[in-house]
Amino acid sequence: MPHAHGGAKLYHLGWRANGDSFDVALAVNRILAAGAHAWRVRATSNQLDAGDYLIELTASQRAAIAGLGLKSAAWEGAIPREAQALNAAVPLLFAGTASRFPYYAYYALCLLRLGFAYRPCDGATLSRGALDHANLLILPGGFSNWGIDNAESVQGADARVRDFLAQGGAAIGSCGGAYYLSMGRPGWTGTAQAKPLYTHEYLQSGVGVVTLEMRKGPLALGCPPTMEVPYYHGPIYDLVGPDIDVAATFRELALPGRLAIDNPLDRDKFERDMAGNAAILLATGNRGRAVLFSPHPEMGDLIRKYIALDGYVRHYLPIRGVGTMRDTLRHYRICDSPSFRLVENAIDELMTMAPTSNAAAAPSAIAVASARGNGDVIALCRREAAALPDFGAGDEGDLLRDVAARAGQRIEPVSERFVRVMKHVGESSALRASWDHMAATMEEHFDTASERAPAQQLMELELSIALVECWTRVAELDLALAGHA
Missing domain, CATH: 1.20.120 (Four Helix Bundle (Hemerythrin (Met), subunit A))
Structure with a gap:
């Protein structure tokens, strides 16, 4: 039976007791990174909600997270059988020329809010073995759907990613990253045995905010039955193969969008191609472990707000007036987007079986021009x-x-x-x-x-x-x- 180590005591850190604040994730992930032990609870009981954590804390660590306003309660009993030990995530965030700012920055924001200190990587650093020092690769939207070697004019990055996944590493991809983890085009990893409806000519879908219907499982822990998430031409999976759990499906089109790309998703196209089809995949076969998000949970309320500003607000402004629309815009939660919980759940699930990694062994630095403003x-x-x-x-x-x-x-x-x-x-x-x-x-x-x-x-x-x-x-x-x- 697991027990507390090195003078630390075991505590229950729950989401509901802390107002579902993402400071819960921040605390757990920073303490894991510091070498502590933590477990995620998979099933609700009298004292624990599914998705809560049991975590070892020293007195000083408990005081530090109390400084965030977090409440923790001493846990005197045995660790429940269904609780899963978590390994500390050591993530690389793909952020090269195929995923420039702001493409990679949405995931940077989400990861930092959840307490993950990532390192950026690009095709060149991947080809030189950057994944040797990580256990998780984050693939944002952008243009990795052409394959990293082709998109960044390097050799060996795609092979390194496939080897990393085959040897126990894990990946999360949104939109272009999800295409890359699918089957159907040269250069893709084939981690998930599923081919998108549109592969090369992916702009045939559109842009908007979509409503997902969550299915029971680890990625739905702590989430409502439906969630609104930004969508930008992500893969549409009408058929999926073996070793894949469909974690969520497309339910409704909440808002068409024009932000950044003037290609709004229309309701007829949504109903024809997307409604009822898979939106989130959890792949766990011998090709590797990965979570594939067709939409963008990492964009969260930030992109939802500005899609609404471009459409919903402009439409209803003459109907409801400045005051109502001002309040609508003020109350989007950029740093506390509900869809960030999907990313936290995905990482938790992948880290229950992830290899440990030496975070202190830094991979090769990504080649970027020095900031002329001295990083200010x-x-x-x-x-x-x-x-x-x-x-x-x-x-x-x-x-x-x-x-x-x-x-x-x-x-x-x-x-x-x-x-x-x-x-x-x-x-x-x-x-x-x-x-x-x-x-x-x-x-x-x-x-x-x-x-x-x-x-x-x-x-x-x-x-x-x-x-x-x-x-x-x-x-x-x-x-x-x-x-x-």
């Missing part, structure tokens, strides 16, 4: 906020100005927190690697971005600020766990 993302956020357009007269302009003002008000408070923690973040740490990469790629993007619609500009500004907020929160907790005031 805060200054970049200030610059982008100052560069926003006037937005014009009228109610819609007033709404856009309110969104911009509320985003700008978040810059200085997080700047003060960031300055306090950055000097303690080690040069070779995963957190520092993610920061340096974000700084360089964000600067490159904003320096070269072509003309963007106001909603796109605001979205990218808010994404940048949220990245700083979530990165800083991880660093603050790490310092507290290490005993720094």
Whole structure:
């Protein structure tokens, strides 16, 4: 029977007792990264909800997570038979030229909010063995659906990914990443024995927010029966092969969208091609273990908000007025998107059988140009906020100005927190690697971005600020766990 180690005691850290806050995930994942032991509960009992955690905590660690406002309760009984031991995730986030900012940045935001200090990688670092130091590969949207070798003009990255999965590593892919983990095109890994309805000519679906119907299983723990998730031309699986669990299906089209790509998904196409078909796959066969998201849970409320701003808000503004639409926009939860729970559940499930990995053994650094601004993302956020357009007269302009003002008000408070923690973040740490990469790629993007619609500009500004907020929160907790005031 498992027991607490090294003077630590066992505690129950539950979602419901903590208001379903993602600080629960933040705490569990940072403490796992520090070498502690934790178990995820698979079935509800009198004292535990499915998805809750039992975790070893020292007195100082418990005090550190209490600083987040988290409640934990001493666990005196045996660890339930259905509780699964978790290995610490050591993730690589694919963020090369095939998944530039902002494509990779949605997953960066989600992972940081959940407490995962990822390292960025690209085709070149993958081909040189970066996966030797990881147990999880995150494949965002972008253009990996051409295969990484072809998309990034390298040799050997695709083979390395296939070997990694065959040897016990795990992967999560959204949209383009899910295509890459499917069957049907050269360069794809074939991890999931399923071929999308559209493979090469994938733009035949569209853009929007879709409602998923969750099926009972590990990826649905703590989730409502249905969930709204952004969708951008993700794979449509009308048939799936062996060793695949369908974790969710497409149920309804909630909102058509035009944000960034003017190709709205229409209801007729949704009903014909997507309704009732698989939206999330869990592959567990001898080709490897992976979770394939056709939609984008990592985009969450950020993209949902700006899709709504471009359509729903504009439509209902003359009907319900500025006040109602302002409240609608203010209450999207960018850093606490409900769909982030799908990513946490996916990682938890994959980490129950993942090999341990030496997080201290850093893979080759991703080759990015040094940020001319010395990695000052805060200054970049200030610059982008100052560069926003006037937005014009009228109610819609007033709404856009309110969104911009509320985003700008978040810059200085997080700047003060960031300055306090950055000097303690080690040069070779995963957190520092993610920061340096974000700084360089964000600067490159904003320096070269072509003309963007106001909603796109605001979205990218808010994404940048949220990245700083979530990165800083991880660093603050790490310092507290290490005993720094």
